Amino acid sequence: MVQSSILGFPRMGANRELKKATEAYWADKLSQEDLLKEGKRLRAEHWKIQKDAGIDIIPSNDFAYYDHVLDHIQLFGVIPERYNKNNLAPIDQYFAMGRGLQKPDQGIDVPALEMVKWFDSNYHYVKPTLQDNQVFKLSESPKPVVEFKEAKEAGITTRPVLLGPVSFLALGKADRGQSIDPITALDKLLPLYEDLLKQLKAAGAEHVQIDEPILVFDLEEKVKDAFKPAYEKIGALGDAAPKITLATYFGDIVHNKDVLKNLQGLHAIHVDLVRNPEQLEEVIGALGPQQTLSAGVVDGRNIWKVNMQKAIEAVETAVQKLGKDRVIVATSSSLLHTPHSLDAEKKLDAEVIDWFSFAVQKVSEVAIIAKAVNEGPAAVREQLDANAKSQKARAESKRTNVAEVKDRQQKVTEQMHNRKDPFPTRIAEQEKRLNLPKFPTTTIGSFPQTKEIRIQRNKFVKGEITAEEYEKFIEKEIQDVIKIQEELDLDVFVHGEPERNDMVQYFGERLDGYAFTQNGWVQSYGSRCVRPPIVVGDISRPAPMTVKESKYAASISKRPMKGMLTGPITCLRWSFPRNDVHQSIQAQQLALALRDEVVDLEKAGVYVIQVDEPALREGLPLRAGKERTDYLKWAVDSFRLATAGVENGTQIHSHFCYSEFQDFFYAIAALDADVLSIENSKSDAKLLKVFVDEAYPRHIGPGVYDIHSPRVPSEQEIKDRIAEMLQYLKPEQLWIDPDCGLKTRGWKETKAALTNMVNAAKYFREQKA
Numbered sequence: 184m185v186q187s188s189i190l191g192f193p194r195m196g197a198n199r200e201l202k203k204a205t206e207a208y209w210a211d212k213l214s215q216e217d218l219l220k221e222g223k224r225l226r227a228e229h230w231k232i233q234k235d236a237g238i239d240i241i242p243s244n245d246f247a248y249y250d251h252v253l254d255h256i257q258l259f260g261v262i263p264e265r266y267n268k269n270n271l272a273p274i275d276q277y278f279a280m281g282r283g284l285q286k287p288d289q290g291i292d293v294p295a296l297e298m299v300k301w302f303d304s305n306y307h308y309v310k311p312t313l314q315d316n317q318v319f320k321l322s323e324s325p326k327p328v329v330e331f332k333e334a335k336e337a338g339i340t341t342r343p344v345l346l347g348p349v350s351f352l353a354l355g356k357a358d359r360g361q362s363i364d365p366i367t368a369l370d371k372l373l374p375l376y377e378d379l380l381k382q383l384k385a386a387g388a389e390h391v392q393i394d395e396p397i398l399v400f401d402l403e404e405k406v407k408d409a410f411k412p413a414y415e416k417i418g419a420l421g422d423a424a425p426k427i428t429l430a431t432y433f434g435d436i437v438h439n440k441d442v443l444k445n446l447q448g449l450h451a452i453h454v455d456l457v458r459n460p461e462q463l464e465e466v467i468g469a470l471g472p473q474q475t476l477s478a479g480v481v482d483g484r485n486i487w488k489v490n491m492q493k494a495i496e497a498v499e500t501a502v503q504k505l506g507k508d509r510v511i512v513a514t515s516s517s518l519l520h521t522p523h524s525l526d527a528e529k530k531l532d533a534e535v536i537d538w539f540s541f542a543v544q545k546v547s548e549v550a551i552i553a554k555a556v557n558e559g560p561a562a563v564r565e566q567l568d569a570n571a572k573s574q575k576a577r578a579e580s581k582r583t584n585v586a587e588v589k590d591r592q593q594k595v596t597e598q599m600h601n602r603k604d605p606f607p608t609r610i611a612e613q614e615k616r617l618n619l620p621k622f623p624t625t626t627i628g629s630f631p632q633t634k635e636i637r638i639q640r641n642k643f644v645k646g647e648i649t650a651e652e653y654e655k656f657i658e659k660e661i662q663d664v665i666k667i668q669e670e671l672d673l674d675v676f677v678h679g680e681p682e683r684n685d686m687v688q689y690f691g692e693r694l695d696g697y698a699f700t701q702n703g704w705v706q707s708y709g710s711r712c713v714r715p716p717i718v719v720g721d722i723s724r725p726a727p728m729t730v731k732e733s734k735y736a737a738s739i740s741k742r743p744m745k746g747m748l749t750g751p752i753t754c755l756r757w758s759f760p761r762n763d764v765h766q767s768i769q770a771q772q773l774a775l776a777l778r779d780e781v782v783d784l785e786k787a788g789v790y791v792i793q794v795d796e797p798a799l800r801e802g803l804p805l806r807a808g809k810e811r812t813d814y815l816k817w818a819v820d821s822f823r824l825a826t827a828g829v830e831n832g833t834q835i836h837s838h839f840c841y842s843e844f845q846d847f848f849y850a851i852a853a854l855d856a857d858v859l860s861i862e863n864s865k866s867d868a869k870l871l872k873v874f875v876d877e878a879y880p881r882h883i884g885p886g887v888y889d890i891h892s893p894r895v896p897s898e899q900e901i902k903d904r905i906a907e908m909l910q911y912l913k914p915e916q917l918w919i920d921p922d923c924g925l926k927t928r929g930w931k932e933t934k935a936a937l938t939n940m941v942n943a944a945k946y947f948r949e950q951k952a
């Protein structure tokens with residue numbers, strides 16, 4: 184029989200209970216015991232949802248209090264010494280690695296480990312950070328074993344999920360000042376996997392899911408070569424270990440077919456057939472004679488209802504070749520990237536809600552597809568008919584065919600992508616207008632989103648206060664942040680984004696062609712969640728979206744005010760995009776809407792405009808090739824189309840909050856932004872060398888401190904950082920700013936950090952005068 188399986192379930196809970204519990208714990212408002220109890224309750228609830236839906240293979244160890252890669256860091260003892268010094272309880276050490284810990288009264292001050300994008304998703308993982316003489320040590324009560332037993336006690340035999348040894352190492356890095364190439368530590372790490380697998384088997388686990396998602400990348404030979412010895416060793420455990428399903432997702436693995444050849448001893452291989460349905464035949468051909476295919480046909484990354492007919496056809500193709508006992512119906516990836524359930528959505532338009540499927544619904548979809556294949560379509564006729572009807576309605580909906588939007592796209596010319604003059608002419612005009620000092624200081628846009636702001640917005644959304652009352656409140660917030668920026672003596676001000684719930688959702692809510700949810704939360708990192716808006720049709724801007732707040736802020740500010748927009752690619756990437764038209768079309772529609780906004784801001788007297796594109800890099804197809812080249816063209820074009828409508832004297836900024844910009848330098852340069860701010864504080868300043876090597880002529884503000892942690896950087900630390908940057912960048916190019924927006928921070932640490940930042944900038948201003 185074909186079995187049904189889920190690769191992972193969202194952790195936060197139907198009402199973000201996990202977020203609330205962890206944040207309460209951090210604020211000393213919940214005991215450790217109660218936090219752990221809440222985790223246990225959530226796990227049980229999620230297993231039950233899957234069991235009740237009839238899923239055969241239910242995951243465990245997919246739950247994490249902060250991040251599953253961080254779980255493995257602690258599981259294998261990859262804990263840099265600085266986190267061992269303060270005798271922290273395991274859970275506190277875990278959070279210290281995830282988010283840093285500063286307790287001056289106890290002499291504790293450790294920054295967080297680096298956190299980066301999980302493949303091309305909006306989820307972030309904590310990077311394993313290794314030492315040259317790395318010693319691995321399996322934790323005394325390994326989490327995967329504990330959670331397997333917990334599920335078993337609740338009457339559910341699960342398939343534990345582990346991140347595989349090759350991916351764990353390849354996704355890691357050497358600690359600062361260390362030079363280890365993580366993959367060389369494989370031999371030392373493998374015995375811990377062996378031990379863990381034996382413990383899982385002894386606890387009763389018959390199957391284990393080992394994720395090796397790096398197989399979707401173009402791999403260096405040494406990483407590719409690591410698979411064979413790793414899985415031979417693990418495979419040699421035979422019956423002493425559970426049977427292994429090796430899972431890949433977010434891409435195809437055909438280019439690594441030679442690796443698959445060495446994995447034929449494993450029980451099953453999982454592939455993502457939503458992203459790359461065309462890999463099915465080749466992967467089947469590469470399987471060993473006994474091997475099972477886990478067919479990922481229900482999308483773990485988007486919210487569209489599965490097309491049952493197509494999914495069933497793919498599974499049937501596999502069944503014809505392999506037989507029912509060697510095929511598993513599965514989600515394409517973990518459902519971590521989808522919201523919990525549609526049941527909470529009370530305000531979605533009836534037309535569009537019928538097109539969506541969140542995690543709980545996707546679990547049912549997997550079960551239905553398996554049933555259709557096992558028992559024939561008649562067994563699920565009603566569900567299949569309803570699904571076909573919904574697919575048809577979406578394809579024929581007016582929302583997906585708006586003539587005015589299509590006409591405007593037809594009329595886009597090449598010239599619309601270019602500023603009037605090149606940078607030297609522009610910057611001269613901008614300098615005259617803005618009159619900024621050397622090493623200008625600015626922030627990235629948002630200031631702390633205080634509890635009070637959220638409460639007021641919540642009241643407004645619920646109709647408990649009027650639009651005027653809310654508007655007054657926002658104006659007062661803007662006044663306050665302007666006053667604070669004056670006191671801090673920053674050079675280019677921002678209005679603080681108090682009116683925005685999120686930098687993407689806010690725009691989604693103001694654009695036609697979008698739907699947005701009440702409770703569609705998805706984990707972004709740690710306890711932080713986002714509610715991605717959903718692109719349901721052709722996009723256009725019915726009215727200005729940000730002009731009122733920016734104009735007001737500019738009118739009461741003595742310094743230049745920076746208008747703040749989210750770029751077309753980031754809007755697209757951090758939304759749930761349509762899957763019925765190419766993303767380049769959606770990006771161009773967004774670009775045209777933003778172009779109007781940029782021009783309207785300029786008309787309103789806002790002469791510095793930042794268009795954030797932090798997701799530009801994340802959208803890059805994971806492998807080199809035509810798809811990547813094409814992406815770079817349409818992604819860069821969409822930014823240029825959005826920003827090129829302004830005069831020379833209007834300064835366009837863009838912001839990128841990730842550090843791996845090396846391989847992406849040309850795209851960033853091609854945006855032709857006058858000023859770039861880039862996350863950089865946790866990376867080696869050496870990375871900035873690319874700007875020198877490529878003779879980058881425009882202005883740059885590499886972040887001087889990390890904003891993800893409440894830790895306050897000292898003035899000296901920031902000065903050291905700036906001095907490092909000046910080894911690579913010219914003084915007249917350099918802007919001083921934090922890594923990213925400050926919305927997640929509290930005011931106390933924000934003021935302290937920015938005071939140190941401004942003082943450090945002033946020090947260099949005097950030095951270089």
Ligand SMILES: CN1c2c(nc(N)[nH]c2=O)NC[C@@H]1CNc1ccc(C(=O)N[C@@H](CCC(=O)N[C@@H](CCC(=O)N[C@@H](CCC(=O)O)C(=O)O)C(=O)O)C(=O)O)cc1
Binds near residue numbers: 632640
């Ligand atoms: C910059 N980043 C972003 C990414 N993706 C985005 N879509 N947005 C981003 O900013 N990706 C990369 C990075 C890092 N990621 C994040 C992600 C999320 C946050 C964050 O602070 N999230 C908040 C939620 C923000 C939000 O939408 N707030 C709403 C609703 C707030 C809320 O929970 N309201 C309560 C009631 C009010 C109360 O009592 O507090 C409720 O509904 O129950 C709003 O402000 O109106 C989070 O808390 O997780 C940061 C960086």
Ligand SMILES: N[C@@H](CCS)C(=O)O
Binds near residue numbers: 686797840923926
């Ligand atoms: N302007 C946004 C950018 C975040 S990437 C902010 O400051 O929050």
Ligand SMILES: [Zn+2]
Binds near residue numbers: 797
């Ligand atoms: Zn950012």
